[in-house]
Amino acid sequence: MKLPGSALAYTMVLTMVIGALLGSLLAINQHYRKLFHSQYAEDRARDNLRSGMNMILSMSPVTKQSFAMSLFESPLDSFYARTEPWGLFRLVLGKGVFANTIETRACLAGQTLPATTAALFLSGEKQPLTLAGDTHITGDVVSKRSDFIAGKVEGFRYSGNRLVEGRILPFASYPSPIKNECPLNPVFPTLPRPAAGMAVVANLRAVQTWEGDNLEIAESKSVYIDSIYLSGKCKIISGNELIISRRASLNHCLLFARKIIIEDGFSGRIQAFATDSLIVGKNVHLEYPSVIGIKKSTTQPVFLRLDAGSVLEGELIFDGGKLTQPPFSRDHILICQGAIIYGCVKTSHNLDLRGKVNGIVATGNFLLNTPGTVYENYLFGAEINPAELSPEFAGIITDSTRWLQIIEWL
Secondary structure, three states: OOOOHHHHHHHHHHHHHHHHHHHHHHHHHHHHHHHHHHHHHHHHHHHHHHHHHHHHHHOOOOOOOEEEEEOOOOOOEEEEEEEEEEOOEEEEEEEEEEOOEEEEEEEEEEEEOOOOOOOEEEOOOOOOOEEEOOOEEEOOEEEOOOOOEEOEEOOEEOOOOOOOEOOEEEHHHOOOOOOOOOOOOOOOOOOOOOOOOEEEEOOEEEEEOOOOOOEEEEEOOEEEEOOEEEEEOEEEEEOOEEEEOOOOEEEEEEEEEEEEEEOOOOEEEEEEEEEEEEEEOOOOEEEEEEEEEEEOOOOOOOEEEEOOOOEEEEEEEEEOOOOOOOOOOOOEEEEOOOOEEEEEEEEOOOEEEOOEEEEEEEEOOEEEEOOOOEEEOEEEOOEEOHHHOOOOOEEOOOOOOOOEEEEEEO
16 A cells, blocks of 8 residues: 555654654663762762761871771772861861762861860869859869868959869879970961061952962061951961951961950951960950960960950960979969850960850969959859860860861861
């Protein structure tokens, strides 16, 4: 039977349409197969990255600089990492590999706190600890002396019922968070020789990747940081005075100078280290994980102040090394009334604590300075409560005996 011409044309068109549809379906199938394999490879590389990160953090890689390992007994799965100090924390740069697919990520790691810890470690033994005013210590106290006293400062007697809401334990029974070696020694650079004048740094924006080199601003003269945005692997160094304006935006930056002033109202994540003085103004918010510290390098007295209304989420550190005895005892580490620290305070001596520490305090002695007199080993209006500290808190790295913990994925 002979088909009409129109029917033959329709048949040919239908055949072409069916062929096109089948071809499209095959192309789509091939596309999704490639997508599936690509996604599978990415997921596998990402899993390798997470597995490798967890493994090296559990190994406490405080001293190791690089890692390379095969995973799951497979030649296709591997992990590589490089670690380096970033201030008093650890920067971990990881790379998970599956076949030819690579996933990279960086994190900042700190050290977990001991599972059993006290509110206060007091290593001095010259004077008994005297509590006055509205002082509260919630938790155990580890001390070389157990004869605590309820006293009076400028007419204000101790208002509590119990001196310590916890136990008083002998100092030998707990390891002290204060180490013989100042933790700032490995990270503190040699400062430039101080010079006259001031350099103003403004209208700068930089996001520095963690895989590359540091972005460094270094001056012999004083430096005023104003209206800039710096994030990532950035350092600011001054041979004299470093002033941080409230208009500056700093994220994970390291600051080094002889004198550091952080103006009222500043907010950011920083690690700030000075040799002579460090003043944090009023209503400053130093976000987790921030550190402020002084490394005493001369016999001159040093001064550190966290002013009223300011919040530090991290650690405050002062270690005078061997320069802790008279005539070098005029150092003054002041946490003002209304200031709050979520974390740890570690000072070798002369801590004037009038604010609140939701965490741990370790010091050689307290020294309360008032307009009228100086009170040796007195606490007046201070609050210490480690129960208010998040269990996820990770502090600075001081030794290789405890696991590291991821603070933040970068």
